[in-house]
Amino acid sequence: MPRGQTTCEYCGSICDRVVPRAVAARSVSGDVFNEIRRSAAWANRDSSRRQVSLPQMPPLAAVAPFLFFAVFIAVSGFIALMALAMSGVFGFAGMRMGGPLGGGIALVPALMALVPAGFVALGVVMFRKHRRTLNDFRNAPIESHPALIAAKRTQVSGGGENSSASTSYFLTAQFEDGSRKEFALMTPDLYSRLSEGDAGVLFVRGRFALDFDRVV
Known part of the structure; x- marks a missing residue:
C-alpha cells in the first residue's frame, strides 16, 4: 500500500490517510520551527512598533482585586471587632447579674x-498573593519564542x-526543545484567534501569554 494511504474499514477501498493538523504539525516540528525563524513575524518581533502593540494588563484588572x-x-x-465588643458587654453584664457563671455567656x-x-486572615493571604503576581508580571521581561499551540482551555469560576x-x-x-508550558492569556480575543496546531x-x-503571530 502506498505511504500516506490506508484501507477504509467500511468498504475496503484504499483512501488517503487523514492526519490531524495538530499531529501533523508536531511530526514536522523541526521544519515548522525553521519556517518560523525565516518568517517576517520573527524578524520583526523585537521592533519597537511590534513591542508597543503588545497588550498590557488593564489598570482595572490590577486595581480591582486590591479594592475587593x-x-x-x-x-x-469590623464584624470581628463588633463580636468581641459584644463579648465584653455580655461578660460584664453577666458577672454583675449572675457571677462567674453568668459571665460565661461572653464566650458565645x-x-x-x-x-x-x-x-480577615484569608483576605490578607489573597491580597499578598495578588500583589506578588502583579509584581512578578511587572518585573518580568517580554520574551518571544517560536512555538506550536499544543492545546488551549478555559476555566470557569464563580457563578x-x-x-x-x-x-x-x-x-x-x-x-523547539520539545518542552511544553501552560500560560494564562491576557485577553479572550487571543483565545478566539488560536487553534491547536498553529x-x-x-x-x-x-x-x-500576551500575543501570538501565526506563521503556519
Missing part, C-alpha cells in the same frame, strides 16, 4: 468572632447565586 480584598478585610474585621460572641477573624461567573483562558505551548511567534511575560 481591602473591602473584604475591612468588613470582616467571642467564639463567633473567630469566623470573621478567619476571613453562584450572589456572584457572576468569570472565565479564564489558557494555552499550552510546545517549544505555529508562530509567541510573546510571553511571566506566566502570561
Whole structure:
C-alpha cells in the first residue's frame, strides 16, 4: 500500500490517510520551527512598533482585586471587632447579674468572632498573593519564542447565586526543545484567534501569554 494511504474499514477501498493538523504539525516540528525563524513575524518581533502593540494588563484588572480584598478585610474585621465588643458587654453584664457563671455567656460572641477573624486572615493571604503576581508580571521581561499551540482551555469560576461567573483562558505551548508550558492569556480575543496546531511567534511575560503571530 502506498505511504500516506490506508484501507477504509467500511468498504475496503484504499483512501488517503487523514492526519490531524495538530499531529501533523508536531511530526514536522523541526521544519515548522525553521519556517518560523525565516518568517517576517520573527524578524520583526523585537521592533519597537511590534513591542508597543503588545497588550498590557488593564489598570482595572490590577486595581480591582486590591479594592475587593481591602473591602473584604475591612468588613470582616469590623464584624470581628463588633463580636468581641459584644463579648465584653455580655461578660460584664453577666458577672454583675449572675457571677462567674453568668459571665460565661461572653464566650458565645467571642467564639463567633473567630469566623470573621478567619476571613480577615484569608483576605490578607489573597491580597499578598495578588500583589506578588502583579509584581512578578511587572518585573518580568517580554520574551518571544517560536512555538506550536499544543492545546488551549478555559476555566470557569464563580457563578453562584450572589456572584457572576468569570472565565479564564489558557494555552499550552510546545517549544523547539520539545518542552511544553501552560500560560494564562491576557485577553479572550487571543483565545478566539488560536487553534491547536498553529505555529508562530509567541510573546510571553511571566506566566502570561500576551500575543501570538501565526506563521503556519
